[in-house]
Amino acid sequence: MSKKTENLELHTWESSDYVLHEEFNENFETIDTTVQEVKDSVNDLQSDLGEIQGKLADSTNKIVTLKRGHNKVTTNQATNVTFDQIRGRTLINLLGREGNCEEESKFSVQIGQVASSFQSNKENDFNGKYGIKVYFDLADQYPASSYYGIPTQHIISGRNYLFASVIKDGSSSITGTVAVRKSGGYHKLSNKNNSASFILDYVTFTADGTENNVGIHFKIDSNNQWVAFDSLRLYEISDEEKTYIDSLTLEEATSYITVAYSYVDSVQSIQCPYIIRHGKNMIPPFHAWELSNDMMIHEDYSATLNATASSTFSYSPKIPIVPEENYTLSMDKVEGQLIYQLWDDQDDLVMESEVIGEVTFSPPPNAVSLSLKLGITSFETPEMYVFENPMLSIGSKVMKFEPKNDDLVFFNTSLCSSMDNEKADTITERENKLYKTTWFEKKELDGSMNWQLHEEGSGYKIVKLLNFAINKSIDMSNLVLISYNGQIVENEDFILENGSLHIKIMNSDSGWSDITPNPYDIKRYFNGWKYNDGELDQSVLNEDEKVDKGTAVLYKSFQYTPYTIVYQLQQSIEEEIEGQVGLSLFEGENQLTFGEGLIVKETVTPKYFNSKYWINGAFEDSEGLSYKTKKILDVYENGNEKASWSRVFHEDVDIKHYGDEQAIIETGNFNKNAQYSVTYFVADSLSTKVQHIDMLYDTNLNMVVRELVQDIADQKQQLAQVNHSLSEKYLRNEGNQYKEGKLYIRHEGDGLELFHHDTNGYAGIQLHSKGNENSDYGYIRYYDEAKNFAEGLYDLQEGLANGADVKEEGLLVIGSENDPHSVFGPDHLVLRSGARFIFDVNTMVYDSTDNILAEFRYNGDVKAYMDNNGEIIINDNKVLHEGNIRVSDDGKLQYKYNNEWYSMSGTKS
Secondary structure (H helix, E strand, C coil): CCEECCCCCCEECCCCCCCCHHHHHHHHHHHHHHHHHHHHHHHHHHHHHHHHHHHCCCCCEEEEEEECEEEEEEECCCEEEEECCEECCEEECCCCCHHHCCCHHHCCEEEECCCCEEEEEHHHCCCCCCEEEEEECCCCCCCEEEEEEEECCCCCCCCEEEEEEEEEECCCCEEEEEEEEECCEEEECCCCCCCCCCEEEEEEEECCCCCCEEEEEEEECCCCEEEEEEEEEEEEECHHHHHHHHHCCHHHHHHHHHHHCCCCCCEEEEECCEEEECCCCCCCCHHHCECCCCEEEEECCEEEEEECCCCEEEECCCEECCCCCCEEEEEEEECCEEEEEEECCCCCEEEEEECCCCEEECCCCCCCEEEEEEEECCCCCCEEEEEEEEEEEECCCCCCCCCCCCEEEEECCEECECCCCCCECEEEEECCEEEEEEEEEEEEECCCCCEEEEEEECCEEEEEECCCCCCCCEEEEEEEEECCCCCECCHHHEEEECCEEEEEEEHHHHCCCCCCCCHHHHHHHHCCEEECCCCEEEECCCCCCEEEHHHHHHCCCCCCCCEEEEEEEEEEEEEECCEECCCEECCEEEEEEEECCEEEEEEECCEEECCEEEECCCCCCCCCCCCCEEEEEEEEECCEECCCCEEEECCHHHHHHHECEEEEEEHHHCCCCCCEEEEEEECHHHCCCCCEEEEEEECCHHHHHHHHHHHHHHHHHHHHHHHHHHHHHHCCCECCECEEEECCCCCCCCEEEEEEECCCCEEEEEEECHHHCCCCECEECCECCCCCECCCCEECCCCCCCHHHCCCCCCCCCCCCCCCCCCCCCCEEEEECCCEEECCCCCEECCCCCCCCECCCCCCCCEEEECCCCCEEECCECCCCHHHEEECCCCCEEEEECCEEEECCCCEC
């Protein structure tokens, strides 16, 4: 009887055994099969080796173009991304701000049937807060037509223009279309589809010189009909651009104009562009949701609903999506209901569906965002429902849960262009740094500048701004001046001559009919005030708003936007700018958003009012954000997201000045000793839209590894430079020598300086005035190591008898070499080692003749102290050292705070 081998189980025989043919043949079959399997394995290995060699070969770059909005990019491996040049774009809406449809009174032209009502309407807004709704009740007079428009004086014969608006119709029995009124008829587009939702309507035309207003034409076929419209815009365009737009289909042209010629208020450029690579999980943690009163959060993605009523739901923020792409939604634990909702671009609900287990779905073409609902519909007895770890990812694959972790690239600047877009500011990325090539500058002209009267004429005055173009080489062919009302100032009404800017001001606008204005009258005008009766000035925007002359020369009228000038330099300037680079892609499917108007972590000082603290609040002494808000995204406390701030819409009267939203926190949740910053989107009308950008990434592993190694080396070098810089700025104790170093705080003077010495363990603060001019007003406050504020504020007084030699704890006296009250130089406040202090400084520089030479303010809450080892601590962090910095697995620089690791954007790792 045969035996078998251990591995292949071949038959073997002793010399005395009979050899069976079946066993002999079975041996050969086994050997043959095994040999073939080995060959197949070798082939597979060779294929794998070929693929690996391909990935390790020379660089294989791929370019992908991101359009504005949401995009999907699929890669074969994780990789870093660089971007091509971003170009600026400036749009001049020749209607100024009058096309925003916030006030129906701007429409003064009416031809044909009179509307039953013509008024601004909240429910029909597209940009800003209002649209206009026009209602017709014509009895037996239909069919009929009507036209309402805005007069314009900026249309020049022989030039090309684009006029557009968004319009929606109440029914098929009425249609609104854009129209440009001229002698003997209209320029208008007649093939707009009737639509119950806002759609763009437009017309291009070459002017013949008889055009006098632009507006909406209504065709009414029955009673009780309405049309709503918003966002009127009139742009001059080139011959080539008109030819291109005219060559497009209606659908193609609508899509192109929506982005390339979006509505802007007056003159706007691209403001703060950004790119977001959304995390594998696109759902934010529960603290960012709108929670029901019965929902309790345990961790970022763990919450319990203590149900006491039916139809109790919590809602996520809206999440951007790419229409017609696959998304997969799952949740580790759902003891109630999980429902997703899809929304269109006008925030109308497209559909909603409950999720049982997990689901893959493809949003329809009109869906642009998604939100989630967690809760219960029906209720019988009180019960606890647990919800844990929701996960939404692009693609058809169910992903293992992980927290939301977006990658953000942002560019903290504006990007302008010439009107014909031939020249433009640009941003480029080199060696992980951002550089801006600047061709254009934009400046506000207000009452703080050196104005004088130049000439008087019949019904007008010509004023001049001295030394406006000093050390500037300006291309006079691209010079645009915008009045406070958003209208373009005609070329014949201003001129730049011998370094001074001359502007013609009508007496009817300034109130100077019976006076010869002095420099302070002119300053008041450029702060938004009109001469009234010699005692009080009134706002150029609101005759009921009046102030005394002292106030008018220092402060702007409420909701007033100063004159603005945009000019082109003859030679460009390149400089490094603030922002963040370092975008990466996952292996597989990625969702990216390219857009504009994102302000990241703007430093703010919340203001106390009515038992709460406010950011961008609308009340006296409140400091608004740098731009009007569309949406406040996050509020940060010492660089970390603070969930307990709520977002509240402004009242209608305040929106023009502050934007849509403000943030509020209860006093009990506010940390007076912290630094605060806020990330938000600016109002749509304040930025031209980006159009597209090319991104470059490597598709082979060799280059990805090389780039990662180089990035780590660069980051280590940058860290060493940071440590060296910080050690220079915050300086350790060295014997009995004073070492001075400036904090990251600046104002118009020489600055606020922090210094210390180790013999007695004292720390000092020293405030310098601008140019050693008189500086006698302000205050500083501090709190001790127990975080108790000292009682009251310590005035920056006119000086003490003993001058700078007085070192009194809690008191800072301002002086300078030229200050008649103190000839001993700047004084300083002395603090004990270990004491913590907070700065809240407000200083003013005076001219002895008129008390209005200049004003500068420093207002910042910067928490700092010196520990018992003499090291300076900023916001509870020591000077950075290698123990607080690391490079993550995907090559990102991270820092440690309170024993937790964070990305440089502040997101917890």
